[in-house]
Amino acid sequence: MSSGKIASQTAHAAVSLYIKAKSNPIFFIEIDTWVNTGQAKIVLKGLDENSLIDFETKASDANLISQTVRDAGRTQVEPGALTCLGIFGKISEIDKITSHLNLL
Amino acid sequence: MSSGKIASQTAHAAVSLYIKAKSNPIFFIEIDTWVNTGQAKIVLKGLDENSLIDFETKASDANLISQTVRDAGRTQVEPGALTCLGIFGKISEIDKITSHLNLL
Numbered sequence: 001m002s003s004g005k006i007a008s009q010t011a012h013a014a015v016s017l018y019i020k021a022k023s024n025p026i027f028f029i030e031i032d033t034w035v036n037t038g039q040a041k042i043v044l045k046g047l048d049e050n051s052l053i054d055f056e057t058k059a060s061d062a063n064l065i066s067q068t069v070r071d072a073g074r075t076q077v078e079p080g081a082l083t084c085l086g087i088f089g090k091i092s093e094i095d096k097i098t099s100h101l102n103l104l
Numbered sequence: 105m106s107s108g109k110i111a112s113q114t115a116h117a118a119v120s121l122y123i124k125a126k127s128n129p130i131f132f133i134e135i136d137t138w139v140n141t142g143q144a145k146i147v148l149k150g151l152d153e154n155s156l157i158d159f160e161t162k163a164s165d166a167n168l169i170s171q172t173v174r175d176a177g178r179t180q181v182e183p184g185a186l187t188c189l190g191i192f193g194k195i196s197e198i199d200k201i202t203s204h205l206n207l208l
Contacts, residue, residue, distance in 0.1 A: 003107045004147035004208030007114035012143055014115035015122050019139065035123065038176065039116055043108035072142065104108030 001083065005076050006104070009069050010043060013086030016067040021088055027065055031088070042091075044101040052085040058097045064089035105187065109180050110208070113173050114147060117190030120171040125192055131169055135192070146195075148205040156189040162201045168193035 001009070021031035034040070046052050052068065059066040065088045073079030087094050105113070125135035138144070150156050156172065163170040169192045177183030191198050 002208065003110050004149070006107050007111045007147045007208065008145040010111035011115040011118035011145055011147075014119050015139070015143060018119050018122065035119070039119060041112040041115055043111045043115075045108070104106065104111065 001076050005083075009071065009084040010041075010086075012069045013067050013084045014041065016069070017065060017086045017088045020065050020067060024065065026063075027088065034088075040091075043104045044098055045104040046085065046101065049082040052082055055085055055087070055097050059087045059089075059094075062089075062093055062097065064093055064097075105180050109187075113175065113188040114145075114190075116173045117171050117188045118145065120173070121169060121190045121192045124169050124171060128169065130167075131192065138192075144195075147208045148202055149208040150189065150205065153186040156186055159189055159191070159201050163191045163193075163198075166193075166197055166200065168197055168201075 018031060018035075021027040046055075056066050056068060067086045068082055069084040069086070071077050071079070071081050071083045073081060077083060087097070122135060122139075125131040150159075160170050160172060171190045172186055173188040173190070175181050175183070175185050175187045177185060181187060191201070
């Protein structure tokens, strides 16, 4: 994917996670704090679709919010391709799942 | 900027624009429609800070919502660097401002 395509997939995950968190009583204060303290994001390089699905399961097991992005496939990737996984929560919790990945 | 850095700046603009639009009576129905119809985003390559500021002015003059992103500068760019401009609104209106730019 081009830088622009990666950016749009990441933005999709971020907006969707924000909406999910705002509608979840467990997270809606935490998400406002996140917005008001700089919206920290860490973008990591995934390996393949299966590993993203595995991370999604682990995030769910850890009671974190996650959001997969599947692309319509009009450009650059096949329709329905899993391009991005977003996870929202405490960094210490997310690190348990993704700390072995490199920055993108 | 790396692809990951570009992605995080773009996601920042997208989340901030979403929040702005949801709190604006002129746009809050339009933003829900956008969310429910696939959240289309077009990521374009800007030229420099001055051109982004110029686009921001034009977006404001056209009554569109826009959001600049200035980076804290902990990695890759100088503190306060203007890295990204997001614009929300009808594609036909945004095209009047940015249609000469290439996809990133």
